Amino acid sequence: MELKMVERTARLCARCSKMCRHVCTTHAVTRSEVDTPNERCAIAYRALERGEFLPWEVPYMYEKCATCGLCLVWCETELDASDVMLAARADIVNQGLAPRAALAVNKSVVEQGNPHGEPREKRFAALAEEIATLPDKAEVLYFVGCDTLYRQPEAARVAIKVLQAASVDFTVLKDGELCCGEPQHLLGFWDASQETARQNVALIEKSGAKRVVFTCPSCMKIMKDTYPKWGVNLPEGVELLHMTQFLQELLAEEKIALRKEVAKRVTYHDPCDLGRRQGIYDAPRAVIQAIPGIEFIELQFNRENARCCGAGGGLGGTNLGLVIETSKTVISLAQDVSADILITACPTCKTSFQRHTNRCDGLDTLDIVELVAMALGTSGI
């Protein structure tokens, strides 16, 4: 079993006093003892001892952990219960017990190249005009990602405009772009995810790019952290950057100038996969604070203590109801600081928040690149 590789984490976490329950993303909503990292690890550990999962244990591995890593921040023993969840899911897939929702996500990635069940050919449909003039090869590859393309195409559109305004030599993979494989990884389809990874590496290699820029932190995270663990390596010297880092660089090199005042009170939500998982906290703040007129205020829980939007860990595919409830936490924190705009740097987070901000007065949510586009004031942005 894959769980053998994380036996220590599962065993120790299962014996804890639940010292991270107060920050667990899903426990905050359900308030059930079973929805704690400790109890989830106890279930996994019992399965490991038994040698198999029982069918009724499967939902607790799939539908209740956002793999947000907040429990790890509060664990003095430094146990990452997310590792146990991911290994458990891989074992469940291998045991043939994967839930229908997870199977559908994997099927969609394999057949359509995205986890959302959307047609492959419509991947760049909303951006046909923007990408028409982009070259086949360039120094910088903007890996747009499924969540940005299918859920937040406006963020992708303005990202392209910003890169063009900065005269960056860049392109996108156009209809060749594939899912990064993270949804498959999160839902236990590790063999399939590795195959997706290999295809992506080949595509990036073919693009000739030396730098790959992401608006989605999860795409970046899997390429940076998981691909190498699987022995699927990008061409030597290729640098991976999140858009916030790239924007910070463009600002420092004065390739973009943020001149248009944005007189708003804004706050910033640290996406789990950008902040806790990759330690990128300063770049987004530097970019936001470079905008004239901005009044920036931190959320009560920020940086490594940022709350999860709820959609991590594949929950968007397996337990959307829980995601909708969970994301209210961050919305409420943003309202507590009287923010006009809740900025984030992840299309998945933005989608989670938008479900609520679309229905509430006085609070909007934007991807950081959209905020930058507002401040650029460039024609067409």
Added chain:
Amino acid sequence: MGETRTLREAIIYNDLAGIVGYDHVSQDEVTRQAYVSDLSWLGRTWPRRGWPTTKPDFIVWPETTEQVSQVLQLANVHKVPVTPYCGGAGVQGGTIPLYGGIVLDVKRLNHVLKIDERNLTVTSQTGIIGQDLEWTLNAKGYTYAHIPQSSYCSGLGGFLAARSAGVLSTKYGKIADMVLGLEVVLPSGKIIRTRPVPRTAAGPNLNHLFLGSEGTLGVITEATLAIHPMPEERRFRGIQFPSLHAAMEGARKILRRGLRPAAMRVSDEIEGRVLYKQEGSLMIFCFDGFKELVDLEERGAIEIAKAEGGADLGPEPGERWWKHRYTIAYPTDKGALAALGPDALVVGGVIDTAGSFDYLEAVHEEMGKAVNRIRGTIFLAHFSHWYKTGGMMYPYVLNTSAKSEEEMADLYFKLQRAAVDAILKLGGTINHHHGIGLTLGGFMKDEFGAGFGTLQDIKRVLDPNNIMNPGKLGFEGR
């Protein structure tokens, strides 16, 4: 496969769902398993070793006081036992559902209802986790200063039900000292409220009937507590005394002088050696408040400590203790105990007691002797909650002499009896701040004497069907 429940179970489940909704009641096997234990040695050992446990039949998560009331009314109709449950972080077995039935998890009652900044109170529902309440107050510049080691994992309901104490209790009081008013759902389902006033002479104070009642007399659903502005300063100091007696004298005189350390922790010689690598007895104290006050109190305490032979170690030992005060609650595979292996036959627990200054030193000696008569015992203690009239001893008793699993439980009870006999002989209380639960229920008659009959009478009047947490606090089981 057809219906596996009895007709009665199916009726109760659906009636519960009628009260709280189907999303908030469970008969699921995995969920029931998650509620079989607490953090007591007994509670942890049974499921971990695969010994037979009793699972609750239903878990229910009400969201309102009215729903709690309806659940209790339903339990009376069906004569089903109800175990109120908050964080499940108790160490006396108080939330173990001994007789199955309904576990009533209050954690969805987790709203802070009002922070009164002028009159320094907070009113909160009781399902809130301790740290969440503290964070909510901190965001506005306040603290309720109740910081037990379980702050991250236990909740207000548990604190109230077990008369908890936090590490800052010497200055800010135990949870019972912080309470102004309560809302309680009686076993019948009737909802009562006490007035949230600083003090009253309007007859006996009903708050104190429910504080420490561990879910046997009702469910506490709301509380109004005193709060404090965040202290400007919090400063720590370590003092090394030549002996435990010298440290205890130092502590007594610090309190007698009228100084109010937020925390004062005296380790006996064994704990000092094991935890702090110090000879003699280590005292750590902490003063907080506005700067001038902290200066004055700290200076006064150091003078008294030096007069008792104490050597000033500076702030470091105290700062280290504060930083690592939760560490022991985390699992580890490092250290001597862990080296015995994950399945080592280790028996142990906390047997905290309180009494006068004279009592504390005597019980330390007597209890130490009593448990050390059982081969393979390690006994160490600290003293960490103080009053002008005495304080609390927090002994930790460990034994690794069991040769087989079969010996473990009896060894646990033998150790406990030896320790509690020493407490009772010397006139202390059998518990200071963890409650009674299952583990100490058998000693309640000794603790209360004839008064236990009065307590039983109250229980019978309030809970004639004995639905509320039966078998706890020494009350009748089912």
